Amino acid sequence: METVPSSRYVILLRVSTQKQGADGLGIAAQKRDIKLFLQQRPEATVIKELVEVESGGKELKDRPVLQEAMELCKSTSSTLLVATLSRLSRDAAFVLTLMKDTSIRFQVASMPNAENFQLGIYALLNQQEREQVSIRTRAALAAAKARGVKLGNPNLAEMNRNRKNQARVFADQHCNLIWTLRNGGKTLREICGVMNDSGIKTSKGGVFHPVQITRILRRSPNPAELAA
Structure with missing residues (x-):
């Protein structure tokens, strides 16, 4: 992978709805995590901060703000910085596709030491865990219902x-x-x-x-x- 200076960053903040974007829901937490990350790197320079209001499940062609951030990283030899891996996407295949672009270095504030390859692995593990939790939850609810347990709070x-x-x-x-x-x-x-x-x-x-x-x-x- 091409060596990318770690002192230059393009920050990407993402929320899923216009309502979240307008109210700042989720944005404040992302900014806090990124601020903590940058405080540990006094030499860091923020080239630009972009806010994306899109579902993380969309393909790259449907996410123009992410495309803009990636192009800016390429033109300025910067690292694309997000607060958590889910701000890139919750879909492991999408994250793995991004990681194949060796001209860009991705960095996650909550996992400051992870490189592109490791981020791809984390994305796979996170998705697998979400799927297993969903399966276990459905099975537990089905078993409880079979025993005659009334689900939900009557009050x-x-x-x-x-x-x-x-x-x-x-x-x-x-x-x-x-x-x-x-x-x-x-x-x-x-x-x-x-x-x-x-x-x-x-x-x-x-x-x-x-x-x-x-x-x-x-x-x-x-x-x-x-x-x-």
Whole structure:
């Protein structure tokens, strides 16, 4: 394989849906892992960071952002860096196909010492484990059903209703402040800062992240729109 300098990186972040891309769901965790990886390499230079909103099950021809990242790696002699192997793809055959391109070095932040060949092996092992877990789960459920065990929680519907009601009450308590900040031009992360600095806790007693703010905004109407 052609030697590729390890100090130059093209970062690829991938989420599966537009909703995840808009809300930052999954992106924050990927950025955190990649940041930790780069902190161990002070000489590292990030050439570009690309965000892909595509299913990991698609073929390369249907993933233009991944193609762009790979071409950029070739033209700048950079390494393609992802947070986890699943951000490339959950399909082992797809990953193995990528690894055949010897002009590109792939690196995974969660497996910093793995080379292309090893990543291909890990992809095969991960897929095999997922398939075995699925088989074991179906067999266990079938056996339980044969013994007359009633599957599922009979109180699940009531529990879901209670959770939704609690979420609605919590949203109603804080929506005026959050919408005021949002209408004032604050970003989701800035709103989190205000809430956390004020000592306000989430419904589960934790600190606020953008995903919680987004949920509250969705559950409560915008006062500015109602007044219009």
